[in-house]
Amino acid sequence: MANISISRRTVLTALAGAGAAALVGCDAARRRTAAPAVAVPDPLLVELEGGLGVLRGAGRQTIPRSLATADGRAIYGTAAAGADTAFFRVDTATGHASRRVALPGRWTPQAVSADGTLVALTADEVGVTEGRPGGRAVTPVLIADAGGVRQRLELPGNFVPEAFTDDRGGLFVLEWLPPAAPDRYRVRVVDLATTAPGPLSTRAKVPVPPGAEEEMRGDGRQAVLAPDRTTLYTLYTHQDDHRHTRDLVSGRPGNVHAFVHTLNLVERWAYCVDLPHPFGAGPASCHTTAVTPDGRRLFVADVASGTVAEISAQELTVRRTATVASGAGLAHSAADHDRLFVGAGPTVRTVDLARLGVAAEWPVPERVTGLVLSRDGARLYVGQPGAVSWHDPATGAELGRAAVTGLVGLRGLAGTA
Template identity: 75%
Template structure:
């Protein structure tokens, strides 16, 4: 997540394209754009009305039931197969697929390990980004790879997979409380050897004491994975009367309206970086998160107030905040080596990433639905209504545009090594 962006803890894809690919049941569908259409220079991961997908030159692959790896190199797909579920991996650069295996029962892919080898699947469509699950007492979760089932969990309570630990021995989950009528959740880690969920550690690497686990009621807006794939950062907004673990342990009051939840996938600790007012006061959709390619800086933007915050990932503290012109609509951000790009409405703004100085900008034809930088940083892809345009990242000049019917959002790059 700039690195590669995940829409709140979930990675996606949807290979779409200028020609609307007809879906055949739940199987991936491939189409080729007309010869007169402009080929997109870099392969992109997108979401379209039909599911997840990849835009790659003249080809468009739509995957109704899939989840992408963090680096965009592969998509894991499923399709009903009688009483079971067909499960396979698609290479986004070549289109090659692994041998299909059949999983017992009906499953949907939800989360992929940071190294791209393991997948957590659930029996329903609820994932870590799409809202509150229905009440339940037991949550079945399947862990699989291209060879088949590795673990089958029957978690007592209402759990949703979020991410894997770096050593693949644990699964981070959202536990929704109370299980039958959920209105809040907390992050826990399940030991895959014992199937037992337990608390995370503090930043000091000590176990969180009983009663001091954070319970969240707000909106998880967006998550990004650090470039080295060891840390997951998630932006939360609208946390009424929220108290962090450090506040619960110390007895201090807490009432954060927005913060970045930092989850260390290696050492299994979590820490929250509070954001100052007015972050969190306006709609969650007006907020966005991006990480620098070096992984040393996080940027949080709130377009409703025009606020931009820079967070040091080493210190886990806000270094500074600046103000841009206010905007309306959904916010999107992408960070390059020396620039930060912010999109909302029909405007794209570019700021100096080091100094967060005065912004320049340009307008696009329709409301922005995603910003993605090319691998060399020279092109900025801008998702719009039923289209993707790409621009010179230094000047904003439009270099090309491709129609993508049904485009929902542009997520990141695909098919990179």
């Protein structure tokens, strides 16, 4: 769900030659000639300039062209091995890397199953929320686990893997249209037994009829997995004149500017929760979403307008909205049972979920690049360029700070649950 934001494709070539142990050794050698690194209380998944990384105590580990599991316990990494790809799994609690297996050709991990056992890889690094792929008539996809290749697909068209079905028998993908010069996309599911892409079902568990599949042109801003790992929520903005499947089936006009695409990984249906104005009217980067630990509520914040919306995960409806403090900059969020934390620019705000109003606000030295709550709720980690600090969530008081060279953002918690 630890909830890991999936808003970036993942993640030093130092690993290519000698594995994770060599990288840790190099870090230790550097520390002998530099100031001691500050220990981070909780293991963190971070995005570094060199790829996905783990902060574990005073240690730092970077893994290139990689992808973390939903629970943050492992990272699947890749490295060039001649004309092939070395593929391995890293235990984020210990830093131990599994035996490397060779994948024929060059591959990058794009999606990992909710149970953390299967990985879908493609030849490029364009992820679901990272722009559009180049034109192509066929998309090769490799399905692998820690033991090696399990299946190779040759999908006719232009596809980007998004997630596995809960039973690992299907792969949700974005199909970009037209394949040679893509400008829009739709969500489909590939049956791994037949290798055939097909439409999803509606929320009523009825297959979407021909011609009624939604085609989207906007920005996939951010994706979060529900804590029980059965539902994937993706926030989309700038969907001018977009029509949902329900509108296409009924003949109703559609014109929404932002919505949450809800993908049920168990029953293979999708449903879009429309967000009211002003969501989607401002920059996509000012929007952020977070789910509560019990999975019952999803919150979307637009810092440009200062608007927050609460969505019921059971009803898939917007229950209420409120206008809180506005801001500017790339937005990030995290939630517990009672509070929503929103960071943008050099400011962090706490929104009280009972009244949906700002309860606290505090500055940080530099712009926020990510927010992560510790599992016990005692620390709120705030990413900033080149550093991570941790704060008392109730007061904002800084409890500690560690310099992290090349830190781009915080991704979630690592290690054991």
